[in-house]
Amino acid sequence: MGFKIGLDIDGVVADSFPVFIAELNKHYGKNVTEIDDYDIAKVYGVPWDDMDSFFNENMEYLFSTPEPMAGALETIRYFQDKGNEIFFVTARRCGGEERVTLDWFERHGIPRDKAIFAGGASKTFAVRELGINVFVEDFMSNALEIASIGVPVLLLDTPYNQGKTPKGVTRCYNWREIKELIEEIQQRKVSQNY
Ligand SMILES: [Mg+2]
Incomplete structure (x- = not known):
């Protein structure tokens, strides 16, 4: 699926x-x-x-200038090859920031189906519109908002997102764990549908 x-x-x-x-x-x-x-x-x-x-x-x-996170590129390609769709939803803005970001995707060979440049707007609108099944985030406020509309969130652990992990949010520490957790969520969804 x-x-x-x-x-x-x-x-x-x-x-x-x-x-x-x-x-x-x-x-x-x-x-x-x-x-x-x-x-x-x-x-x-x-x-x-x-x-x-x-x-x-x-x-x-x-x-x-930033490098891709360790394991991100391989994992994104892995999921795309398996028939999943990849959507980026970022607080970076349309225009110049969008251009620089799309160049960066090209340069590093990062595949995507769509990228939404939400700027200061809440990410939940795009997440809902796109029908996203799981979201990976590092900012706690965004994680909370997205989880509150029923979309499971994987929160990549950082010094700035410490504290209790709210319902619907799973803390993870690297892209290997992100890969495992997304597959677990997929499995759960598949078994629910039977
Ligand atoms: Mg972020």
């Missing part, structure tokens, strides 16, 4: 945070080693507007 697999980009498929941290440390003259709060402006102790300008001015570098 083909599944619709939803994937976040930053911190899930793209190993973005090491690149962000390196550039932010240079820019702000800091030595942050770990982002333990999803609000990066707070971590660096700068106003949000300032952080926003930094990301706008350096967008091209910040979004084109």
Whole structure:
């Protein structure tokens, strides 16, 4: 049975945070080693507007430089080869960010059926519209929202998403586990249908 697999980009498929941290440390003259709060402006102790300008001015570098997460590419190809559909739903925005991201997909040979650039909008709308069966995310608020509409979420463990894992959200630690958990969810769904 083909599944619709939803994937976040930053911190899930793209190993973005090491690149962000390196550039932010240079820019702000800091030595942050770990982002333990999803609000990066707070971590660096700068106003949000300032952080926003930094990301706008350096967008091209910040979004084109990260490497794919270990195991992500192989796993995405594995699921696509098995007849599943791959949907990206990201907070990156349409326009320039979309162009840089699509180039990045091409460069790394990351297959996809569709990519939605939601910007600041909630991801739940796209997740529901696309009929996604399972979603992989690293930001706890998004995970909560998506789980609240009944879509199982796999939360890739990071320093900024610690705490109790809510109902419908399963914490996982790498792409090998993501692969196993997606297959488990598929199995469960298949047996429910019989
Ligand atoms: Mg993310």
